[in-house]
Amino acid sequence: MTSTAWPAPVADGPLDATVEVPGSKSLSNRYLVLAALADGPSRLRAMLSSRDTRLMGAALETLGVGVETGTDWLVTPGALRGHVTVDCGLAGTVMRFLPPVAALADGPVHFKGDVEALARPMGPILDALRALGVRVDDEGEPGRLPFTVHGEGAVRGGAVDVDASGSSQFVSGLLLAAPRFERGLTVRHTGATLPSVPHIEMTVALLRTAGVEVDDSVPGTWRVEPGPVAARDVRVEPDLSNAAPFLCAALAVGGTVRVPGWPASTTQPGGLLPGILEQLGGTARLDGDVLTVSGTGAVRGADLDLHAAGEIAPTIAALLVLADFPSRLRGIAHLRGHETDRLAALTAEITRLGGRCAETADGLRIEPAPLTGGEWRSYADHRMATAGALIGLRVPGVLVEDVATTAKTLPDFVGLWTGMLGARVAA
Numbered sequence: 001m002t003s004t005a006w007p008a009p010v011a012d013g014p015l016d017a018t019v020e021v022p023g024s025k026s027l028s029n030r031y032l033v034l035a036a037l038a039d040g041p042s043r044l045r046a047m048l049s050s051r052d053t054r055l056m057g058a059a060l061e062t063l064g065v066g067v068e069t070g071t072d073w074l075v076t077p078g079a080l081r082g083h084v085t086v087d088c089g090l091a092g093t094v095m096r097f098l099p100p101v102a103a104l105a106d107g108p109v110h111f112k113g114d115v116e117a118l119a120r121p122m123g124p125i126l127d128a129l130r131a132l133g134v135r136v137d138d139e140g141e142p143g144r145l146p147f148t149v150h151g152e153g154a155v156r157g158g159a160v161d162v163d164a165s166g167s168s169q170f171v172s173g174l175l176l177a178a179p180r181f182e183r184g185l186t187v188r189h190t191g192a193t194l195p196s197v198p199h200i201e202m203t204v205a206l207l208r209t210a211g212v213e214v215d216d217s218v219p220g221t222w223r224v225e226p227g228p229v230a231a232r233d234v235r236v237e238p239d240l241s242n243a244a245p246f247l248c249a250a251l252a253v254g255g256t257v258r259v260p261g262w263p264a265s266t267t268q269p270g271g272l273l274p275g276i277l278e279q280l281g282g283t284a285r286l287d288g289d290v291l292t293v294s295g296t297g298a299v300r301g302a303d304l305d306l307h308a309a310g311e312i313a314p315t316i317a318a319l320l321v322l323a324d325f326p327s328r329l330r331g332i333a334h335l336r337g338h339e340t341d342r343l344a345a346l347t348a349e350i351t352r353l354g355g356r357c358a359e360t361a362d363g364l365r366i367e368p369a370p371l372t373g374g375e376w377r378s379y380a381d382h383r384m385a386t387a388g389a390l391i392g393l394r395v396p397g398v399l400v401e402d403v404a405t406t407a408k409t410l411p412d413f414v415g416l417w418t419g420m421l422g423a424r425v426a427a
């Protein structure tokens with residue numbers, strides 16, 4: 001047990017809270033990449049300021065882009081330079097979105113990351129770059145960080161196949177840089193499954209609003225025409241996946257949680273949350289831009305396919321641990337390549353508290369069981385830490401190890417969580 005373990009607060013009664021969630025990681029980092037490739041300076045409003053977005057900003061600066069952070073982030077494109085090192089931390093968006101950008105730089109770009117990042121799959125996107133004529137040197141295990149992309153100032157583009165069954169980010173990364181390739185790019189997915197399709201739709205939508213022509217009419221194939229990326233003044237939506245633990249709290253202990261700024265329509269997979277939470281026994285209502293979720297404290301078990309929204313699976317799994325009936329989560333085999341092997345981590349930590357959770361080929365089976373307090377390990381994974389906090393609302397004595405890892409996408413998680421609970425914390 002580490003001395004820094006955070007005693008997750010237990011809720012002492014129904015919730016009645018409004019939680020303002022900061023900007024979306026996925027939108028923030030896409031806007032940054034597109035602004036860096038644009039035809040003039042951009043202003044990005046309501047940006048998420050977290051480890052992942054700061055890593056993206058710092059990487060782009062290293063590559064020669066002007067990035068000014070503040071209330072708004074100001075991005076001024078510049079000639080992309082090589083002979084630099086990009087630190088990816090543990091950010092999938094940085095390690096998958098920037099190698100195609102680095103191929104446009106005028107020299108080698110070295111990519112490194114956290115020790116946990118060295119386990120994350122990179123092979124399909126690096127091989128796709130190689131197939132496009134870009135030299136990529138492995139420096140460790142092939143298909144993993146660290147590696148070097150040898151930029152030559154231009155990429156011809158054309159067409160490439162990629163197996164994105166391990167991560168949708170392989171497709172998104174190729175598409176984001178594609179308008180700057182001489183012939184644009186056609187990307188064809190060759191794998192049997194494709195996770196996180198909403199995140200690919202987000203990439204397509206953002207390219208289109210930047211004036212880039214994208215044809216996605218053939219399922220599993222995307223065609224990006226070459227051309228300018230328009231500089232823009234945009235506002236980032238709140239991070240709906242980061243809203244998940246707060247909304248789930250209303251179901252776990254009863255009461256109501258409101259999240260303002262909820263978009264009327266969105267490509268964020270968190271947009272699926274209201275429907276999922278209703279299936280699990282909650283009610284969800286959108287009044288204007290305020291999403292209100294209410295629950296009774298009784299969680300309904302369910303059989304859910306989360307392949308479209310894998311990033312909320314750890315949170316949903318934590319909620320299902322508190323359900324009255326057995327549950328299945330399916331379609332999330334690729335979570336084994338996230339910040340940690342999330343299927344193994346959830347199974348280990350739920351089991352440690354006395355819960356019943358088992359891995360299946362593509363997900364988890366969770367059954368009701370009495371839980372007791374104890375250590376909840378985070379594995380450097382922000383969503384593992386927040387999952388522990390959610391269980392801790394109902395189970396006294398849950399100690400979340402390394403809660404600071406939530407800074408990856410939500411630096412003030414503890415402040416927002418305790419704010420949500422207000423006076424409703426058991427003595």
Ligand SMILES: O=C(O)C1=C[C@@H](OP(=O)(O)O)[C@@H](O)[C@H](O)C1
Pocket residue numbers: 025026027092093166167168169172195196199200310311334
């Ligand atoms: O493109 C993105 O912004 C993301 C895509 C998804 O990745 P995977 O397809 O690897 O799950 C998601 O889980 C991740 O949190 C963010």
Ligand SMILES: C=C(OP(=O)(O)O)C(=O)O
Pocket residue numbers: 090091092093311312338339383409
């Ligand atoms: C999988 C996630 O992150 P990343 O962008 O690092 O892939 C996540 O945030 O759940």
